[in-house]
Amino acid sequence: MDNLKKVLQDFQAGKIDIDQATELLSGSSRLEYATLDLDRNRRTGFPEVVYGAGKSPEQLVGIFSRLREHQELVLATRINEEQAEAVLRHWPDVRYEKEARLLIGAQKPFEPVREGYVAIVAAGTSDWPVAQEAAWTVRCFGSEARVIADVGVAGIHRLFQRLDEIRGAAVIVCIAGMEGALASVLAGLVDKPVIAVPTSVGYGANLGGIAALLSMLNSCANGVAVVNIDNGFGAGYLAGMIHRQSV
Amino acid sequence: MDNLKKVLQDFQAGKIDIDQATELLSGSSRLEYATLDLDRNRRTGFPEVVYGAGKSPEQLVGIFSRLREHQELVLATRINEEQAEAVLRHWPDVRYEKEARLLIGAQKPFEPVREGYVAIVAAGTSDWPVAQEAAWTVRCFGSEARVIADVGVAGIHRLFQRLDEIRGAAVIVCIAGMEGALASVLAGLVDKPVIAVPTSVGYGANLGGIAALLSMLNSCANGVAVVNIDNGFGAGYLAGMIHRQSV
Amino acid sequence: MDNLKKVLQDFQAGKIDIDQATELLSGSSRLEYATLDLDRNRRTGFPEVVYGAGKSPEQLVGIFSRLREHQELVLATRINEEQAEAVLRHWPDVRYEKEARLLIGAQKPFEPVREGYVAIVAAGTSDWPVAQEAAWTVRCFGSEARVIADVGVAGIHRLFQRLDEIRGAAVIVCIAGMEGALASVLAGLVDKPVIAVPTSVGYGANLGGIAALLSMLNSCANGVAVVNIDNGFGAGYLAGMIHRQSV
Amino acid sequence: MDNLKKVLQDFQAGKIDIDQATELLSGSSRLEYATLDLDRNRRTGFPEVVYGAGKSPEQLVGIFSRLREHQELVLATRINEEQAEAVLRHWPDVRYEKEARLLIGAQKPFEPVREGYVAIVAAGTSDWPVAQEAAWTVRCFGSEARVIADVGVAGIHRLFQRLDEIRGAAVIVCIAGMEGALASVLAGLVDKPVIAVPTSVGYGANLGGIAALLSMLNSCANGVAVVNIDNGFGAGYLAGMIHRQSV
Amino acid sequence: MDNLKKVLQDFQAGKIDIDQATELLSGSSRLEYATLDLDRNRRTGFPEVVYGAGKSPEQLVGIFSRLREHQELVLATRINEEQAEAVLRHWPDVRYEKEARLLIGAQKPFEPVREGYVAIVAAGTSDWPVAQEAAWTVRCFGSEARVIADVGVAGIHRLFQRLDEIRGAAVIVCIAGMEGALASVLAGLVDKPVIAVPTSVGYGANLGGIAALLSMLNSCANGVAVVNIDNGFGAGYLAGMIHRQSV
Amino acid sequence: MDNLKKVLQDFQAGKIDIDQATELLSGSSRLEYATLDLDRNRRTGFPEVVYGAGKSPEQLVGIFSRLREHQELVLATRINEEQAEAVLRHWPDVRYEKEARLLIGAQKPFEPVREGYVAIVAAGTSDWPVAQEAAWTVRCFGSEARVIADVGVAGIHRLFQRLDEIRGAAVIVCIAGMEGALASVLAGLVDKPVIAVPTSVGYGANLGGIAALLSMLNSCANGVAVVNIDNGFGAGYLAGMIHRQSV
């Protein structure tokens, strides 16, 4: 309601024109190939995020152009270098996190706005890019993200050495490929939600991450839920959401 | 019967030679590597369509050459750029819809020949190429195709805003990747057949489109049937067929 | 709109009480374990159908009781004998089609209300129960269903002998287990939509119907769409819907 | 540390004997076939939960006997009637939630100990047992659980009618079988974490719940994480944990 | 026995040296990375065939070099162009069938040595390379191979037009991708063994040929056996073997 | 042609009535739930075989009744005891091979009508029922079947002891569960076609016979083709067909 009122006031005051007002009232903005969800932030507390894979650079630029008019934060995932270049050519201030494959157009610096932090615990160095994707997503929520890398179960004392730091987090993202055992071990040691991300690190009977995915879904320890393979973004998103409401 | 009679009359009148007459009577035309189905249009109401994948440019040109003698419309699917160039070099009037990967050789403009339209409803921008393939196939049937892009369930109000347009269609093609939820939601809101196309948009546990495929096959809403992953052509074909008989 | 108006008039006239009016206005009716969709018929042209599997006899009776107040037709699928007995004990007029596992509570006889018919073409005798489920669903739509049994491709002349009857239908439901080849063969011979139902008839590498399902999804002939394994109801539903709008 | 100290004091004071003290110091208690984790509550905030499937009634009784000495709450999942009877014969105060297949031995009534509630949103009536399992697990955490049944996407207005109640929850558990579309739709409408539970409700290409599982893992809406098929307990556990820390 | 005797006679006569004699007596010839089976022809009636995939050009040349000393026919499958060039550089008389990916080093021309022929029936033009692989393998057995291309079930009259020729064969190889329906249809029409080859022609739910493979394994018609996906060689081999003994 | 003529002569001579003549001319006989293929023997050299699974005893009796009027041999597969009893109650002369789950109604004794034999080689004793199914099917073709049981590769000298007998066969059926290695070993030792039958003997990663199926499809030895899991009938059928034409 307040939302609608503000649009009408802005329109009356001449701050926005009739097309903009229409878009805002409808909560969406239409391109030939896209229908942007301008109402997403109001409903879910986070603006629409662009899924980069399968979009042409032209489409991506078109979408960025429209979203930047309406959103303080424009986040795009699964961005390859060609796509990134096309966007950066138009908006050099957009940040391209190459390892994480993220484009981040933000109007504010990434300072945590709340206490506490999210622990991003990764089993191996090869899980690093997924950990980065999760960490940057958490930061977009205004939370601090601490990455604890390469503490997989093959040398389990490495995990115990970091356990205080992990237990101190409000939410834990656990990232692991191969057999994904870290999620179960971790969940048995903490009293915080564990969001598990299976990765495609491995080969053969790893089946592109299916092994770790099944492993995490079948965790004998409780308090674990799972997102898609290599979906650091999704885990960071949920962690950010939980952290936001836990403080 | 009438069919056979006409061939014989044309032969007697010298309009076609004995080889052509033989082919027409047999309903097929033979190349070393292909046996073209000249009778397809009579049986199914639509001429043979060429499946491009796995054919050499030379084979494709050979097939086009023979089909164009017999058919007003020659449609080929899954055509890459190398194949398209080979065909266009011979017949510059053939239309290459690159996004849709279609070659269309037609002797008539694409004007709808009947009332009503087919709605092509796509969940995301990344589904755009499949939507184009469906739309152009519908047009080959002489029906109007309206593409309604990027109205997936993550921002479901976008779908409701277009619902009147969708409900006004005679048939609905629903295209979605990832979890393919749009098909079920849509089918619960309309009284028209929904032809669902799962796409390979997504990654990881998407399994190249299997996730969306299974989702659509298990729709809790009724009135949905499914075609192969990324098979915009197949959905457009069936939609065209249903529209043709519903007016 | 007319819908809402009528409820208010009936309420004012005392034909329905305030609880009933509330339900009708909301388009749903609530039990502890169920939320019945009273608005389904208005949106989709067919009332809510009850999925029997996994429901206790008590729940089923509760749902029937509430639905019969609001719907002329109450159809329930996947009903075992214990469930059927519980329902029939309350409403002896309800029809239990045991082979088809359907419960049908209807206030009108099953006379076709439109011209033409749906052909239900089944590959083998073992597909008979699925064919029956499809046929009765078509009849619930007020259309005639003709079952053409056991004309699978191992003896393909049996199919050709019935081809005129099949081609005369407005829509074709094609039911086959094992390798499901009938769908492709049939679709190459007709100019009507083919709704294919893979069945779980077979063993071993049949994988509970997956073989036929994949086969039908990959049909080399066009004009085929597929529903879930053994889903005679779903195919009959879509066929009924297409037939309804094609006359 | 405090933990260890208290054990020693109790031992010195004669409240516990040397065997009990040893067990408590080691944080575990040994039977021939089991090693009970007495330290679980301290580490994770919730005592060890017994997985019933595959255990003989005798083993189950042995485990209950030992755990009840140490834990205020003894929860066991996946309990069939034979197992339940064996346990109830010894401890008639234990509660057997048959639909949920849970045994709950608790020393306190189930009164919520904190504000707010967890919404358990289920797509269909057949998902009821899984919803019950989730709800009772949430209650074991001392949180209120509200079950919102049968609001699946086939009649999506049913979901919108309950949306305020769902949005009012601190955490949302979303339970759905068949295509599992409810999770994506729901997550696009709320600003709270959604823990999704795929169920095995369905048949054929449902693959025992795999279809819904894949669907939920590939949700196009953000803020969703997934637990194992039919794992109402696991979702209730995580929801309880998140709720506990969010107030 | 005769075999061993002949080696000893040749050795005594100085026709072969002691190393060659040892090899022949042992029935194998050793390289660092290979142990060639010189006895294969005696046991199975056909010499060892080289599987090209995964072998370096150097290894392939080494193997050819040794085999050509002992065998009249050296056949290698799954040969890419780089491998072919390496071999042809040493032995320009070796024949590279590029479509079929075969290298054939033979000392005799390919004249049929027995009556009758093998029919290679392929469903579509895209199956052509697999058909070629089968045909050349049959020819290596000294049998005539007749390729009947593109007679898939979408236009089933094309198959009937060639049925006499197919029925005239001693063995039938049936090659089809997509749904692989041709195998069942064909087997219902002939009284000869049908060796079915599923191909990877198709996409999406074709799963790289698994759809056709399952289809053929579940043929409702009898007299069909199946080889690996795209294994034209294997089918040609078995067909050649059957033809050899049937005349 | 001769076929048609004979029917007309018999009709004229009063040997058959008009209904029978019609059936014979059409090559099929119709029941409500079945369309029997009376022409199968003429086309394929073997009469229609009844697939028992999924048919009610009543349907089975109906089918037997009709087939026995027209065929000297009525063979039915996958027959359970209830079905067998229903058939034997009508025709006590029908033979029920319980292990093989076959019903055989024959008018002639099972004497081999040609020289040579088919070797049925089974890896383990648990494969015995499948071996029996294959053996009896071979006998229905008028060929001799010799079963060589339990010569799997774990004790490979058992195979070598029977190798002369196996090599003496015209065709070899190889039956194995678990890893199915016997097929490859055998095919490397013989110059006869090997029809391989994977069985569901095993557990766990055997996946109901899929392990053996994949193994046999990927045989490193040549001359092997595969039928469905546990399909002793199919293998016996093909073996009988090959033997028939090889003498």
Place this chain on the structure above:
Amino acid sequence: MDNLKKVLQDFQAGKIDIDQATELLSGSSRLEYATLDLDRNRRTGFPEVVYGAGKSPEQLVGIFSRLREHQELVLATRINEEQAEAVLRHWPDVRYEKEARLLIGAQKPFEPVREGYVAIVAAGTSDWPVAQEAAWTVRCFGSEARVIADVGVAGIHRLFQRLDEIRGAAVIVCIAGMEGALASVLAGLVDKPVIAVPTSVGYGANLGGIAALLSMLNSCANGVAVVNIDNGFGAGYLAGMIHRQSV
């Protein structure tokens, strides 16, 4: 050689008759449905073990009868109660380990014949039957087996408490269902071979043990090899073999 000589001497001395001598010389003994491998012990150091599943009680008795003539130890796996009763009726001295589903006919008591022991480490109580199968198999090798039950990773201190005992073993069998994480954790802590047995304990995405199997195959810790799901026997066998040669 010595082997053969001894048979001849015994034959000459009249200790065995000519049939027995023939069997021993051939290393096998033939029944209609079985070919027993009397030479297994000589080749592999352990006599033939009978796989019970799929054998009739009669066949099992026949096999036991013959094997007991030749072997000191007759071990049979996967034996249900009906089979056990049939065997025990003939040989009451045979031991039926019901949980382990083993029949053990032995002429010596189970006293360890070498130093050291095999540790059987099981993750949960539900893995107990598989652990028993492994333990008894180890004992058949003459080694000591120590079962360490229920030390899964959800309460990892339980594992550390038993670590000295585990590290003291010569070989470790690790048994776990659900996500099977114990194998990786364990392998990272010991310098002994770990033979991992996935079990089917779990449900849903456990896929009957496939989750644990994949997990163990993808272990990030080294020194692990895996046997079939629930194959306690196979793991005990390999452990016994390794222990035998390590002392």
Place this chain on the structure above:
Amino acid sequence: MDNLKKVLQDFQAGKIDIDQATELLSGSSRLEYATLDLDRNRRTGFPEVVYGAGKSPEQLVGIFSRLREHQELVLATRINEEQAEAVLRHWPDVRYEKEARLLIGAQKPFEPVREGYVAIVAAGTSDWPVAQEAAWTVRCFGSEARVIADVGVAGIHRLFQRLDEIRGAAVIVCIAGMEGALASVLAGLVDKPVIAVPTSVGYGANLGGIAALLSMLNSCANGVAVVNIDNGFGAGYLAGMIHRQSV
């Protein structure tokens, strides 16, 4: 304990500085993206091995740099040429085994330190790279590795010719792709542990090595355990470990 003491003495003696001492006492060394396990050798008898896939050349160099300070042997697997070059640029003494894709930095020559050897038995020439990976890993354990190449079951006499050499080994690694039958055959002939490595050699229904993997897991011969597809390293590691303790 001795371990800790030595660190403190070295620290006191000034041999190591305080950072190094801290690392050694903690048993790990931290980089931004890695936590190296310096304690691995003490626990498992073999130092940490680097998994190369998915690591950037920079990360790999960083890890090598740190590990070489602490370990005599630095082994890295799955190294591509770009990675190898980066490492060799810093440490030219590191050995790159290109076929095996291994980097080996060692301070001692590869002389066997114990009697006996490990036999690496490979089925085909295409399995050569995996065999090399296994052999070099065995050598890193200080054991002799003998590769016996291309003795697959298609020509089984090749295996028998090498059987004495294989039986003479202390442990056997068996490497095979396609159907992986070699493992079962081999295990039936030897009294030594067989570590089986399925390879991805093959195509189609080989499913990237899954066929061989399933085959080996279901071996009808006992004494076989399996590692991941193409995991020569893992098999060599376990073989080295077993050999180490068997002498």
